Amino acid sequence: MEKIFTAIICLINLLGYASACNAEAAGCNNASCAPANCKADTLNSRSNDFNYYLSHFQYFKGEKLNKEFFSYNDINGPKVIYTDFYKFFPYDSVAFNCDRKEPYYKPSYKMDKDNFYLISIRSCCDLPFEGFPYEAPTLVTYDKSGNIIDFEIIGRGSDVDSYVIETTENDNELKVTQYSFNDEGPYSRAYSGICKISEYTIKVNSNGIIDKNTTREYTGNVTLPLDW
Numbered sequence: 001m002e003k004i005f006t007a008i009i010c011l012i013n014l015l016g017y018a019s020a021c022n023a024e025a026a027g028c029n030n031a032s033c034a035p036a037n038c039k040a041d042t043l044n045s046r047s048n049d050f051n052y053y054l055s056h057f058q059y060f061k062g063e064k065l066n067k068e069f070f071s072y073n074d075i076n077g078p079k080v081i082y083t084d085f086y087k088f089f090p091y092d093s094v095a096f097n098c099d100r101k102e103p104y105y106k107p108s109y110k111m112d113k114d115n116f117y118l119i120s121i122r123s124c125c126d127l128p129f130e131g132f133p134y135e136a137p138t139l140v141t142y143d144k145s146g147n148i149i150d151f152e153i154i155g156r157g158s159d160v161d162s163y164v165i166e167t168t169e170n171d172n173e174l175k176v177t178q179y180s181f182n183d184e185g186p187y188s189r190a191y192s193g194i195c196k197i198s199e200y201t202i203k204v205n206s207n208g209i210i211d212k213n214t215t216r217e218y219t220g221n222v223t224l225p226l227d228w
Contacts, residue, residue, distance in 0.1 A: 050146030053088045057110035057119050065174060065204060066167040069109050069120050070137045070154065089121070090140065090151045097134075098125035108137075116149055116208035117142045123153070134158040137165070141208035149208040173203040179222055195222050 060069055085105050096103060106122040119140050126133045136156045141149040155163025155178055166175040181195040199216040 049087060050142070053085070053146070054110060054117065054119075056107040057121075058108075060109040060111050063111075065111075065118070065172040067165040067174065069111075070165055071108070088142070088146060088148070089123075090148050093129075095153060096123060096125065096136070097128045097130065099127070099129070102127050106135075113208070114206075115144065117144070118204060118208070132158040132160055134161065137163075139202065139204070139210055141204065141210060143208070150210045152202060152210040152212055154202060168201065170203070172205075173201055175199070175201055193221065194219060197222070 062068065089105060091100055091103070093100070102125050104124050106124065108120040108122065110120075111118040119142070121138050121140065123136045123138045124134070128134060134156050135158075137154040138151060139154055140151040143149055154165065154174070155161075155176055157163060160181045162179045164177045166177075168175050176199070178198040178200075179195050180198075181193060197216075197218055197220050198214060200212055200214040203211045203213070205211065
């Protein structure tokens with residue numbers, strides 16, 4: 001019932017946005033929406049709106065990017081934000097495998113660097129274009145005015161996907177291992193079997209550009225913990 005109520009509220013808000021712009025057709029300079037298939041790094045946003053957006057994130061205690069940056073932040077209770085985030089979150093229908101009306105977001109942490117902000121957020125979709133509902137930790141960098149510099153989905157978790165984030169010895173670099181099973185494995189609650197395994201690193205440079213480098217892809221027989 002709560003999810004239905006939330007969906008109704010979201011729909012009402014979306015109808016308001018529809019009159020202002022067409023998310024599929026608008027140009028990247030339209031600050032009222034982040035269009036599909038647009039990197040959105042040219043979005044212009046009012047600073048007071050961006051400060052409000054940043055207020056949803058807790059300051060991270062560490063100075064360097066590590067796996068704890070993606071731990072769920074529930075200090076102020078769980079927050080699920082819909083339309084508040086449309087102006088600042090880089091929607092991409094291909095990358096997120098989800099219709100614009102469906103994603104919702106759970107804020108985690110933020111870091112204030114010399115010339116950009118770095119945030120971690122969980123992007124969620126209950127009705128993806130294909131596959132199972134998922135939750136995906138995502139990195140986004142912004143300049144000081146709130147314009148998006150870059151973004152990267154770090155991993156994806158669902159009934160048939162799991163990921164592990166590890167801290168490396170290099171500054172602001174992570175190692176990620178992504179596990180992707182077929183529909184007959186974890187969905188039947190059998191937490192072992194053949195799956196595709198991808199290993200890659202995520203590194204944020206001094207200008208806020210996020211570099212993803214795949215180091216290995218292979219198929220393996222994996223047993224995952226029952227609390228996955």
